[in-house]
Amino acid sequence: MLHVLTSSIVGVVVVAALAGPANPPGLAAPGAGAVQARTRTVYVSVTDKQGQPVTDLQAAEFEVKIGGKLRDVVSVEPAKIPLRIALLVADQGTGAFQLGLAKFMQRLLGRAEFALISVIVQPEKVVDFSHEGPELSAGLSRLGPRGRQAGAQLMEAIQDATKDIRHDGRRPVIVVMRLGGEAATSLEADDVREQLRKSGAVLHVISAAGALGKAPPQATGTDAVSVQQGQYRDAELAEGAFNLAQVLGDGSKESGGRYEHVIATTHARALEQLADELLHQYEITYALPDGVKPNEKLSVSSKRKGVTVRAPSRLPS
Secondary structure, eight states: OOOOOOBOTTTOOBOSOOOOOSSOGGGSOTTTTOOOTTEEEEEEEEEOTTSOBOOOOOGGGEEEEETTEEEOEEEEEEOOSOEEEEEEEESTTSOTTHHHHHHHHHHHBTTEEEEEEEESSSEEEEEEEEOOHHHHHHHHHTTSOOOOOOOOOHHHHHHHHHHHOOOTTOEEEEEEEEOSOOOOOOOOHHHHHHHHHHHTOEEEEEEETTTTOOOOOOOOSSSHHHHHHHHHHHHHHHHHHHHHHHIIIIIHHHHTOOEEEEOGGGHHHHHHHHHHHHHTOEEEEEEOOTTOOTTOBEEEEESSTTOEEEOOSBOOO
């Protein structure tokens, strides 16, 4: 039996538990959906102008290109393989996304397994991948207000998530929720984007409006040493912000995900829309000719007007 998981809007405290079957039918068949040799499967989302899923497209309405060359579409059907979702919560310890997360997981319960990662400073895995309602509810209760602090190592958290997101018989997804104020990072955007591509995961980002605002200058003090140290920290922060912006922006687009800027009162709705999108993805199987190299450009589009197709732009490894 599924009990509604909700939160008090005032206190943002979880008051009910998620409960689901011990072995949800959709999670019982690793390896399901395997395709024949010389074909490849890609999972795509299609939405209308209002952002709602479009669910009635037929195979003849899709076009798949590899390296700019049109390829045969073998089949198109609703995606049935369960989702494997890593939820990265970079909320500065405010608990701002707790209510939206509750609704998101409730919508997908029975069709997905989730990992909950808190990123106040260093990434902390609150719950490893699970589809058990009580375990997820307990983890969610730990993502309420827990001491405000900026400086999240979000790039490192995304990199870590790419390492264990891939799993046979699962659709890998990484969802980032952030308020901004991240720490400087030594990671390069190109390296993290490549790891994301190799993982096959789709990256979705829900970002608070203004989260990419310029960091306050660090070049304080009057003596030459203090000024020089502050300028060095400014440069580090600027470079880190640039690399993070590339991963969140280009990385999400390349993987077939969305990058949304939302205000505080709309983040729950954005997560609900994302859940609906994931529930109504298409599984497209297309012909893969011999000699195609990894990282070849992939393009999936629809002949129907007025729809938006989100799909990976590079072949995963």
